[in-house]
Amino acid sequence: MNVLIVYAHPEPKSLNGSLKDFAVKHLEDAGHVVKVSDLYAMKWKAPLDASDSMDGQACERFNPALDSKLAFENGRQAKDLAEEQDKLQWADAVILQFPLWWFSMPAILKGWVERVYAYGFAYGVGEHSDTHWGDRYGEGTLAGKRAMLMVTTGGWESHYSARGINGPIDDILFPIQHGILYYPGFDVLPPFVIYRTDRVGEAGFTKACETLAERLDKLWTTEPIAFRPQNAGAYDIPALTLRADIAPGQTGFSMHSEQ
Known part of the structure; x- marks a missing residue:
C-alpha cells in the first residue's frame, strides 16, 4: 500500500521526529x-494567496474560492500544491502528524490544508440539489482512502478526558477529523495520541513505538470512526441539520457519529 505522512514539526530530533522515522521504517x-x-x-509556504495561481488573481479582488477553482481547472496551480495533490491521489492512506x-x-x-484542498479538488464537487448537497462528508475525491492523526501533546491524558479542563480530545480533534479528513471522503481512523511529551x-x-507499530499494522483493518454520511x-x-428522530435531544459533536 501507499502511505503519505504529512509531517509538521520544526525539530528533526524531537519526539515527533523520532516517531516519524520509526513509522517510515516500520511501514x-x-x-x-x-x-x-x-x-x-x-x-512550505503556508498562506493561501493569489500566488497560488500561475496567472495571479482572476479579477480586481482576490477571491480564494474562485481563484482556486480557475487555477485547478486550467492546470495553472503553483507547482508545490499540485505536487501535494498528486501525493494525495497516489496514497491509499494518509497520516497527518503534528504536535x-x-x-x-x-x-x-x-x-498546507488551505492551499492543497483546492476548489474542485477537495471541495466544491458534486451535485447540489434538494436531495444531494455536494460530494462531501463521506463522499468526495478522496473517498476510499484512509486517514489517521498522529498527535503529541504536553498535557496529561486526564486533562483531555470527558471531564478534563481542556475538553475531550475527540472534541478538540473533531474539526480536523470530521471537517478536514471526513469532508473530502477519507475513512478516518481513531487518532494515535501521546500525552505528557516532556515525560x-x-x-x-x-x-509508544510498540503501540504505534500495532496501529500501523492495522491501518487497513481498524474500524473507522462512524461519522454519519451527509447524503445517506x-x-x-438543504438545511443539513440532523433529522429530529436521530439522537433526539442530543447536541454537540458526538451526535454526528453513530454511537
Whole structure:
C-alpha cells in the first residue's frame, strides 16, 4: 500500500521526529511504499494567496474560492500544491502528524490544508440539489482512502478526558477529523495520541513505538470512526441539520457519529 505522512514539526530530533522515522521504517519493512511531506524541511509556504495561481488573481479582488477553482481547472496551480495533490491521489492512506499547539495543528499544516484542498479538488464537487448537497462528508475525491492523526501533546491524558479542563480530545480533534479528513471522503481512523511529551523518556518511547507499530499494522483493518454520511438520509437537505428522530435531544459533536 501507499502511505503519505504529512509531517509538521520544526525539530528533526524531537519526539515527533523520532516517531516519524520509526513509522517510515516500520511501514517500509512491512512492504508498504511511504512518502513524507516534511513541511518545515520543505519550507512550505503556508498562506493561501493569489500566488497560488500561475496567472495571479482572476479579477480586481482576490477571491480564494474562485481563484482556486480557475487555477485547478486550467492546470495553472503553483507547482508545490499540485505536487501535494498528486501525493494525495497516489496514497491509499494518509497520516497527518503534528504536535497539538494551542488546541490545533501548527499553522504550517493548516496552511498546507488551505492551499492543497483546492476548489474542485477537495471541495466544491458534486451535485447540489434538494436531495444531494455536494460530494462531501463521506463522499468526495478522496473517498476510499484512509486517514489517521498522529498527535503529541504536553498535557496529561486526564486533562483531555470527558471531564478534563481542556475538553475531550475527540472534541478538540473533531474539526480536523470530521471537517478536514471526513469532508473530502477519507475513512478516518481513531487518532494515535501521546500525552505528557516532556515525560516520555526512553521506556515511554519504546512503549509508544510498540503501540504505534500495532496501529500501523492495522491501518487497513481498524474500524473507522462512524461519522454519519451527509447524503445517506441522516440529514435534512438543504438545511443539513440532523433529522429530529436521530439522537433526539442530543447536541454537540458526538451526535454526528453513530454511537
